[in-house]
Amino acid sequence: MSDEAPPHPKSRGAARRAQRRGPTIEDVADLAGVSRGTVSRVLNGAHHVSPASLAAVHQALTQTGYVVNQSARSLVTRRSGTIAFVLSEPQDRLFEDPVLATLLRSCTQLLGDHGSSLVLMLAGTPAERARVLTFARAGHTDGVLLVSTHTGDPLAAQLAETGIPTVVCGREPRHLPFVAADDRGGARLMTRYLMDRDRHRIATVAGPADTPGGAERLAGFRDELGDRVDERLIENASAYTISAGREAMDLLLNRTPDLDAVFVASDLLAVGALQALQAAGRTVPGDVIIGGFDDSAIASATSPPLTTIRQPLPLIAAGLVEVLLDRIAGRSADSRILPTELVVRESA
Amino acid sequence: MSDEAPPHPKSRGAARRAQRRGPTIEDVADLAGVSRGTVSRVLNGAHHVSPASLAAVHQALTQTGYVVNQSARSLVTRRSGTIAFVLSEPQDRLFEDPVLATLLRSCTQLLGDHGSSLVLMLAGTPAERARVLTFARAGHTDGVLLVSTHTGDPLAAQLAETGIPTVVCGREPRHLPFVAADDRGGARLMTRYLMDRDRHRIATVAGPADTPGGAERLAGFRDELGDRVDERLIENASAYTISAGREAMDLLLNRTPDLDAVFVASDLLAVGALQALQAAGRTVPGDVIIGGFDDSAIASATSPPLTTIRQPLPLIAAGLVEVLLDRIAGRSADSRILPTELVVRESA
DNA sequence: GCAAGCACCGTGAGCGCTCACAGTCGTTAA
DNA sequence: TTAACGACTGTGAGCGCTCACGGTGCTTGC
Numbered sequence: 001m002s003d004e005a006p007p008h009p010k011s012r013g014a015a016r017r018a019q020r021r022g023p024t025i026e027d028v029a030d031l032a033g034v035s036r037g038t039v040s041r042v043l044n045g046a047h048h049v050s051p052a053s054l055a056a057v058h059q060a061l062t063q064t065g066y067v068v069n070q071s072a073r074s075l076v077t078r079r080s081g082t083i084a085f086v087l088s089e090p091q092d093r094l095f096e097d098p099v100l101a102t103l104l105r106s107c108t109q110l111l112g113d114h115g116s117s118l119v120l121m122l123a124g125t126p127a128e129r130a131r132v133l134t135f136a137r138a139g140h141t142d143g144v145l146l147v148s149t150h151t152g153d154p155l156a157a158q159l160a161e162t163g164i165p166t167v168v169c170g171r172e173p174r175h176l177p178f179v180a181a182d183d184r185g186g187a188r189l190m191t192r193y194l195m196d197r198d199r200h201r202i203a204t205v206a207g208p209a210d211t212p213g214g215a216e217r218l219a220g221f222r223d224e225l226g227d228r229v230d231e232r233l234i235e236n237a238s239a240y241t242i243s244a245g246r247e248a249m250d251l252l253l254n255r256t257p258d259l260d261a262v263f264v265a266s267d268l269l270a271v272g273a274l275q276a277l278q279a280a281g282r283t284v285p286g287d288v289i290i291g292g293f294d295d296s297a298i299a300s301a302t303s304p305p306l307t308t309i310r311q312p313l314p315l316i317a318a319g320l321v322e323v324l325l326d327r328i329a330g331r332s333a334d335s336r337i338l339p340t341e342l343v344v345r346e347s348a
Numbered sequence: 349m350s351d352e353a354p355p356h357p358k359s360r361g362a363a364r365r366a367q368r369r370g371p372t373i374e375d376v377a378d379l380a381g382v383s384r385g386t387v388s389r390v391l392n393g394a395h396h397v398s399p400a401s402l403a404a405v406h407q408a409l410t411q412t413g414y415v416v417n418q419s420a421r422s423l424v425t426r427r428s429g430t431i432a433f434v435l436s437e438p439q440d441r442l443f444e445d446p447v448l449a450t451l452l453r454s455c456t457q458l459l460g461d462h463g464s465s466l467v468l469m470l471a472g473t474p475a476e477r478a479r480v481l482t483f484a485r486a487g488h489t490d491g492v493l494l495v496s497t498h499t500g501d502p503l504a505a506q507l508a509e510t511g512i513p514t515v516v517c518g519r520e521p522r523h524l525p526f527v528a529a530d531d532r533g534g535a536r537l538m539t540r541y542l543m544d545r546d547r548h549r550i551a552t553v554a555g556p557a558d559t560p561g562g563a564e565r566l567a568g569f570r571d572e573l574g575d576r577v578d579e580r581l582i583e584n585a586s587a588y589t590i591s592a593g594r595e596a597m598d599l600l601l602n603r604t605p606d607l608d609a610v611f612v613a614s615d616l617l618a619v620g621a622l623q624a625l626q627a628a629g630r631t632v633p634g635d636v637i638i639g640g641f642d643d644s645a646i647a648s649a650t651s652p653p654l655t656t657i658r659q660p661l662p663l664i665a666a667g668l669v670e671v672l673l674d675r676i677a678g679r680s681a682d683s684r685i686l687p688t689e690l691v692v693r694e695s696a
Numbered sequence: 697g698c699a700a701g702c703a704c705c706g707t708g709a710g711c712g713c714t715c716a717c718a719g720t721c722g723t724t725a726a
Numbered sequence: 727t728t729a730a731c732g733a734c735t736g737t738g739a740g741c742g743c744t745c746a747c748g749g750t751g752c753t754t755g756c
Contacts, residue, residue, distance in 0.1 A: 025742065025743065034706085037705065037707075037745090038705060050705085069742050071418075071422035072711090072741070078369075101449050105470070120467070139370070139417065241649075242649035246649075298590070303626070373714095386735060416712090420712035423712080423713070424712090424714045426741085
């Protein structure tokens with residue numbers, strides 16, 4: 001036993017094979033009695049394969065439990081089968097925002113159904129942004145879904161420069177195709193609804209001014225009110241959080257105690273506004289009616305439940321991946337602005 | 349011009365090169381005046397490289413803007429540089445649960461700092477679960493982070509079987525290492541606190557019974573109450589949602605109107621419970637004191653703000669990736685149970 | 697009867713990298 | 727002086743796949 005021979009040089013391949021490695025395309029080919037090429041053809045849904053070979057290959061495929069080595073495939077096809085979902089947020093917004101979570105979920109699902117996988121990347125810090133760019137340039141990803149809520153995000157321009165297919169969620173008309181909800185139209189819808197309830201001192205808690213949601217929804221509010229808009233009835237929140245909503249509402253209440261309606265640019269913000277209102281002794285929807293935006297899960301959970309504008313999140317997600325996949329496939333695809341919808345509950 | 353020669357066979361490589369492709373290791377080597385091997389060595393932080401070569405390679409590296417082709421590297425090293433974050437949830441829980449979102453965020457960040465990327469996978473449907481398994485077996489991923497809230501999740505066992513390094517978030521003592529908060533201890537902490545406020549009819553809204561959070565936190569509640577526990581004061585919520593919390597609280601209120609305190613197994617649930625309480629005309633914390641669990645963002649946003657148990661989410665995330673990376677590196681690493689902390693606000 | 701066309705199939709090359717091995721050269725010990 | 731050693735470097739092979747090409751055998755049209 002002690003004079004055991006050292007492993008024969010030829011046996012190295014076998015040894016490596018033994019150490020936990022799946023069957024290769026060649027194994028499948030051998031078993032099916034065809035060649036590598038034929039197996040590859042059926043793997044890629046190709047034609048020019050006889051029914052007999054096809055059956056044999058399928059049989060061998062299941063028998064061996066073969067699964068393609070994506071690295072090897074990517075090496076030659078230069079496609080990775082992954083999409084980067086990039087969250088361009090200085091603050092940890094994912095933390096609080098259910099809209100983002102829903103979007104992420106839908107995109108993961110859609111992409112999965114298409115056979116690609118989603119890699120999540122943060123792009124808050126400069127280091128992270130650099131990582132995203134490197135990742136993209138390295139060809140690790142076939143395309144990127146940039147979720148950016150800040151207008152003029154430099155990452156969009158840089159991504160555009162790399163030439164890798166990218167689509168932005170949120171308005172980004174300058175460099176890249178985008179998919180967004182019709183924020184402005186939605187805001188008009190809500191404002192009009194508030195006006196139609198016979199309210200005349202209609203305030204708004206707008207989002208941060210440097211976000212499309214902030215700017216566009218405020219613009220819609222102004223559109224609808226026309227020259228009846230009173231600047232003192234407008235307040236920008238500092239962020240899309242409950243506490244920011246509360247603060248903004250308090251400010252409004254102090255400045256213009258006679259307000260009888262308020263359009264709040266997001267549901268999360270509206271939750272805060274609602275609390276501020278109730279803390280100040282106002283009844284909702286008696287004294288003040290309030291409308292939110294997003295129709296996120298929390299909107300139906302407040303008391304009273306929030307009347308709000310529904311963002312077509314499933315459509316946005318679908319649009320995002322559709323446009324991206326089209327771009328990747330070399331087809332042209334235009335930006336999309338998706339319609340919103342008024343959801344009436346009890347707060348207005 | 350018409351007798352233009354057809355492309356010379358030798359020029360094919362050059363033509364392909366022209367079509368948008370990054371510099372290879374060979375290009376770098378040429379520029380640095382060294383060989384492939386030497387460049388590879390510096391790329392992999394290897395020793396046995398002379399200072400001169402090292403400098404030359406670094407220079408060439410930046411000059412060419414070289415970035416490794418991960419596919420080629422993976423093909424030989426059999427490591428992919430990606431970790432799968434698997435969400436084993438039948439329902440779209442990501443949608444509502446801020447805890448999950450925070451966890452995802454932290455893990456992405458931590459993994460990114462380590463140089464790996466996170467691919468997000470859903471495992472709600474059978475098809476999705478199959479995809480996860482295939483993905484893992486294909487070696488597309490170096491390890492998996494399984495976030496599973498249901499005890500006895502079959503996916504855990506299947507993943508364990510594949511042999512790929514996996515760590516579970518939440519208790520999964522049977523097959524795999526796990527990292528979890530000390531749910532039971534936290535529940536005891538809160539229950540004790542409620543008792544110390546001189547309340548004697550202490551109820552609980554527990555989570556769904558088949559989740560660790562549901563079982564463990566209820567166990568902690570029982571532990572602390574000892575033989576004073578009244579089964580009529582216990583109600584399991586049907587899910588971790590606001591509305592489920594409201595429903596459970598309504599049930600409790602009908603059954604035992606004399607309750608004067610309630611421990612609710614999650615903040616989201618507590619929001620619902622709070623609404624139910626207030627809708628029933630009870631004041632908080634006057635008539636009834638209420639304690640939550642998680643310390644998610646919403647806990648400080650309710651009115652009154654929730655007294656709750658803080659889950660050490662940053663520690664959990666760190667533990668998760670640490671244990672996983674250890675396992676991947678072949679080091680053994682044990683399961684961890686992390687301590688929780690009482691956060692007193694105004695609801696109790 | 698033969699050329700042309702077609703469907704199918706196998707094979708070589710090569711994607712960009714790492715790894716093991718086999719050098720080369722200068723330095724030190726015998 | 728020479729052998730041995732160490733630091734450093736280049737090279738071949740090969741990871742598992744796809745793609746283009748060329749070959750086979752069969753059918754069809756003239």
